[in-house]
Amino acid sequence: GENVEQHPSTLSVQEGDSAVIKCTYSDSASNYFPWYKQELGKRPQLIIDIRSNVGEKKDQRIAVTLNKTAKHFSLHITETQPEDSAVYFCAASPSGGSYIPTFGRGTSLIVHP
Amino acid sequence: EAGVTQFPSHSVIEKGQTVTLRCDPISGHDNLYWYRRVMGKEIKFLLHFVKESKQDESGMPNNRFLAERTGGTYSTLKVQPAELEDSGVYFCASSQTAGAGGYEQYFGPGTRLTVT
Secondary structure: OOOEEEEOOEEEEEOOOOEEEEEEEOOOOEEEEEEEEEOOOOOOEEEEEEEOOOOEEEEOOEEEEEEOOOOEEEEEEOOOOHHHOEEEEEEEEEOOOOOOOEEOOOEEEEEEO | OOOOEEEOOEEEEOOOOOEEEEEEOOOOOOEEEEEEEOOOOOEEEEEEEEOOEEEEOOOOOOOOEEEEOHHHOOEEEEEOOOOHHHOEEEEEEEEOOOOOOOOOOEEOOOEEEEEO
8 A cells, every 4th residue: 555754743944944844655656645734723724736747836835846756745835934833744645446645644844933 | 615524522531432423524525534643643544435335444443433424414433442542633524526636635623532
């Protein structure tokens, strides 16, 4: 089955800095890679996703890159703000079977004002 | 539009007791998923319903866990009898579609289960 590794487990940055969270996956058949953000006490919410036919996708201050050959994908947050503080989960979904995503362990991002 | 709701938000039970968690998906979403997150670990898949049918239950840990979705609307997840290792946050999610190419899942707020 799929295995997703996510690093770092904790990331502390100063407001205005950039933050990068990296994930690797094992199943070359995975073709959909969503990122979820879970603020304290709230539900996980999709913030950005990327499909395997695309190498990069941006949405304002967040971007995701995908390297299919190396089987890794990353979340980039620029100009971080205190409200970006949350736990971020990456996931990889296969192109067949039941299409169930496999999640990483999460990264706790802390943005200091 | 109301999001995915879960009840209760917290549950503290003793080992050996029974607990039933409920999930109400977004109206019209045929796909309903159950996940569990043990502290500090990944969100782990338990089960997937399509309407009232179990599409994939490969993540269910053992036969102490029973999920149902009668009528294809809300779903329940019963743990009987509960063990200490069942503690964690149980998430429910729903989606309108499922399949190759990816799709967004909408998560509920989770039920924090503590077994003492």
